[in-house]
Amino acid sequence: MKNIPKHVAIILDGNRRYAKKLGIPKFSGHEKGMGKIKELLRWCIELKIREVTLYCFSTENFKREKEEVEYLFELFKRKVRDFKKEKLIHDNKVKVTVIGRIEMFPKEMQNEMREIIQITKDYKNYKLNLAMAYGGRAEIVDSFKRIIAKGIKKIDEETIRNNLYLPSDVDLLIRPGGEKRLSNFLLWQMAYGEIIWVDKLWPEFTKDDFIACINEFQRRERRFGK
Secondary structure (H helix, E strand, O other): OOOOOOEEEEEOOOHHHHHHHHOOOHHHHHHHHHHHHHHHHHHHHHOOOOEEEEEEEEOHHHHOOHHHHHHHHHHHHHHHHHHHOOHHHHHOOEEEEEEOOHHHOOHHHHHHHHHHHHHHOOOOOEEEEEEEEEOHHHHHHHHHHHHHHOOOOOOOHHHHHHOOOOOOOOOEEEEOOOOOOOOOOOOOOOOOOEEEEOOOOHHHOOHHHHHHHHHHHHHOOOOOOO
16 A cells, blocks of 8 residues: 555544443443554554554543543553553554653553553654643643753744654544544644544444545645645
């Protein structure tokens, strides 16, 4: 396949609606959605997509019901622990990073995140970025804070980019779930990214759906304002 996007971002939307649709507990919807991350990573490796960024938990998600937030924290911890021994990650040299204000999470959870980052820091074949406690506006604010702390006087786009959580631009953003908005996700990196909205909920998203999105991306002419 030619013209494969180098960097794909996905908003993991629709877990709760999936559970409601099937008449199962909403926590089961989150479980199903989290389990699909490994499948997605395998698809990206098969298609030689070098970087994927997933919107897992936003800064606004902390406002959800306490029971749901605490459940998600435990689910995230389990997933990160699984990553530490995941053959797919180590065999394919996938560098795992967590982007966002991770200091907002409990200490134990922060430690788990930092461990997987440390374990995979030298891997160079693929990148999996997990956006956790993430907000696009917060990322830009934090970029300026870093620049100020470094005492940098000359500020241009390159300076800002180099101080973001994620410096690489996104080629393709996919949002399952039927909603048509960015929801404060990768506002800087999506300046010229292509967007594909998918009606299927994230837990229902299949490899065929993913390939259809890639095919749609390949048909588009990217002019970057020219």
